[in-house]
Amino acid sequence: MQAIVYEFIGTALIILLGNGVxxxxxxxxxxxxxxxxxxxxxxxxxxxxxxxxxxxxxSGAHLNPAVTLALAYLGKFAWSKVGGYLLAQIAGAFTGSLLVWLTYKKQYDASTDAGAIKATFCTAPAVRSFGWNMLTEMIGTFALVFGVLHIASPASSLGALDALPVALLVLGIGLSLGGATGYAINPARDLGPRIAHMLLPIQHKGSSDWGYALVPIVGPVLGSALAAMAYHLLHMP
Incomplete structure (x- = not known):
């Protein structure tokens, strides 16, 4: 149970500071x-x-369903624990967005740009094309998960200090690949805040765009699966 609580806390912190910026x-x-x-x-x-x-x-700091699923596929995490981690991640992401809204309540009240308001919760493509948007999310998530698997491997792991190379990896993905879709690269990061956007009483917020919501869910899941398969093939005994 403590691991699930920390998955919730860690994900909430990511969204509080990430959507906060x-x-x-x-x-x-x-x-x-x-x-x-x-x-x-x-x-x-x-x-x-x-x-x-x-x-x-x-908790191992998965904080992302794509990471949890990749570790489970590779036999590094029990499938019986996957459901609890995914729920904690989505709930944490929702909570982080709720805290952002509370922090900036008066600024939300003053803002009239529905697109800018939604951007503080969930992702949207710069050019809308579901197939290409999906591919972009797959590539970005592949880079994330493939990198994380190597960073966290016993041969190179720094323990809690793995947080630094993971953060630098996310920085690189954002700078290099993020401009096309807003680099969700994490289904919980997009889904939890999108639910918050739908539920919170925000003036001028517009649509939550559920027609696009599958892209930042399915794209990262597929990218994660490909990264796990590539890692497995490269590290077969």
Whole structure:
């Protein structure tokens, strides 16, 4: 149970700080308005560092269904525990978004751009094309999971300090691959906040765009599976 609690806490921290930096740069009447992509990608990297470091010793710091499923496929995590981890991750992501909304409540009230408001919760493509958007999420998640599997391997693991290379990996993905879809690379990161966007009483929020919601779920799951298979093939005895 403690591991599940820390999965919840770690994921909530990631979304609190990750979506928090998006809110700080995107909403009206904030001090960081218009700060841009570099600030957002660095903010997300620091968010991942914090979430991973806090939860690594207690839960293994999956904090992402794509990571949990890859580890289960490789026999490094029990399938019987997968459901609990996935629920904790989605609930943590929802809670993190709720805390962002509470933090920036007055800025949400002052903002009238529905797209900017939604961006503080969930992802959306710069150019809408489901097939290509799906491929982008697959590639980004492949890079994430393949990198994480090597970072966390017994030969190279630094324990809780693995949080730093994982954060740098997320920073690289954001800077290099993130501009097409907003780099969800984590189904819980998108789904939990999208549910929050739908439920919270936000003025001028517009649609939660559930027609797109499968892309940041299915794309990362497929990318994770490919990364796990590639890792398995490269490390077969």
């Amino acid at each position: 998006v809110a700080n740069t995107s909403l009206q009447k904030t001090y960081a308005g218009g700060a841009g992509w570099i600030v957002i990608t660095f903010g997300w990297a620091m968010a991942v560092f914090t979430g991973v470091y806090v939860s690594a010793a207690e």
